Amino acid sequence: MENSRRKFLKQGLLGMLAVGASSLPFQSVIAENPSNPSKKRKKKINAQRVVLLSLDGICVEGFRKARTPHLDSLLVQGTLSLETRVVMPSVTLPNWTSHLTGSGPELHGVVDNGWEINKFKLPAIETDADGYYPSVFEVLKEHKPDLKTAFYYNWANLIYPYNKKYLDEISFLENDAYVPNIEKAFSFIKNNRNSPSLVFLYSVHTDHTGHKHKWMSPEYIRSIEEADVEIGKFLEKMKSEGLTEDTHFLFLTDHGGINYGHGGVSEDEMIVPWGITGPGIKGGMTMQEPNNTVNTAAVILHLFGVEKPLCWTGEVPESLFK
Template sequence: MKKSKLIALFVLLCVFGTHTHARKAKRVVLIALDGISVEGFQKAQTPCLDALLAQGARSLDTRVVMPSVTLPNWTSHLTGSGPEQHGVFNNDWLLNKSVYPLTEKDAKGYYPSVFKVLKEQLPTIKTAFYYNWINLFYPYNEAYFDEVSYLEKDAYVPNYDKAFQFLSDHRKQPTLVFLYSVHTDHAGHNHTWMSPPYIRSIEEADAEIGKFIEKMKKDDLYKDTHFLFLSDHGGINYGHGGTTVNEMIVPWGIVGPGIKKGLTIEEPNNTVNTASIILHLFGAKQPLSWTGEVIRSIFK
């Protein structure tokens, strides 16, 4: 091969990278269930999630950030950083009461989320945030979302319907959807982790996830969608926040174009990696303030 061709090939590799699939992501759906311990996930009958995750890569050894409570960890999932960077140390965090100096902030004082980064680098992307725990949205600047839907009293099924409609309406545009429910966590707090009501709450969510996936398939949205299954912490007895295995280790999975099928992830994984992987799927550049990493072994 001539020297000029070798130089041209080197330039192409530098510009586009060796993982060309990262430029092809059309949509990413984050299926987020609160408070799912590995033990609970394994005990519950989850045929829909099992079938989905069998088509991709799965970890049963993903670590959460400390403290093992809800808001710090979901913020870490969606900002590619731990509390030391994003400043969310507890469930009561509010922007106007935060005194911790963030490593980076936008014009309104928020730490840069995956939604902000994608909106700035991919202006055509559509973003949505569906949730049923009011505090969950507090760390994010609403300017970077096209749709936000909050449901009271642990309701979550209507948000699955809204998320599907959003994905269908924007099928020709890159799309990122965060689809969350807290009812699984509340079942643990009310009845203890691993209790029959807690296990049943996971199984009920699995059934709704199955219906959502089937609608995606019928509407020809499934094949070119990346799905991530996420949780923020486990639990023990009536709570969480400590450092036991059942609190600090959660399941994590990813499915979609370019992802290896049937892979058990061996590398160390953490909630801070989620946003980094999402950016990689869309071919976006990660902020220097983030600490998350891309798990390269999950890609074909």
């Protein structure tokens, strides 16, 4: 009975988003196509802060089934995609690198989970003086030196593709721990409330649960629900400090899964949820434009009013914006 109720509630949320999407005239989507010369440029948003709520290994079916009231209530205020494609291979490091560098593995060169600055199979097409492909943190710091950046993670390899000198705060936790990083992220945001900021808040425990117990297992679903509880506490603290109204939140993941793993090209591995909410973002919408993980960094730069590097291939889906 409880599972049926959860499914009903989640389908209700998705139904609300679908209704919102259906209210958008087809002509307006066409008009927002960047190739349409009559398209009006969007007003600059000038974001104050962007927070990336990042859970590893979330498949669409798992997101639908899990009871996630806090993510649901957040995302219903913005735009949600349930058809975002990840890059190949559908494994962790290439995809998070693609999220945060606006490019696929064929450009940034992170083609597997074993990439290190002096250990790689394919060189990046462009690097900074230290050998790193330009990340969203680096580009923002170069254009907005006063902007604060933070990177919270619990899978050791995740930090490798990014030049740490462009990160103001870094926190790594062992053994899949993640709650202390959520608390650190809140403190960082609160202490830098008057400065623009970009916060990457990540946990791998959902992916590891899938590997251990199987994707869509009760344990896997529970791991998503447990993360939602902690995200809810974080959002409540943000609200109590008056920090939510001028914050853009993105809900991100890197791949789905099937049975005990991922890395293939099945829909369960290659198609994931992706969501955004905040000032200037359309609310109650299901995203109709094609979307890919390489677009994330381009969207973040757009929120801060910064042009993307020429070497990036990610695009800004115009239908996200009011």
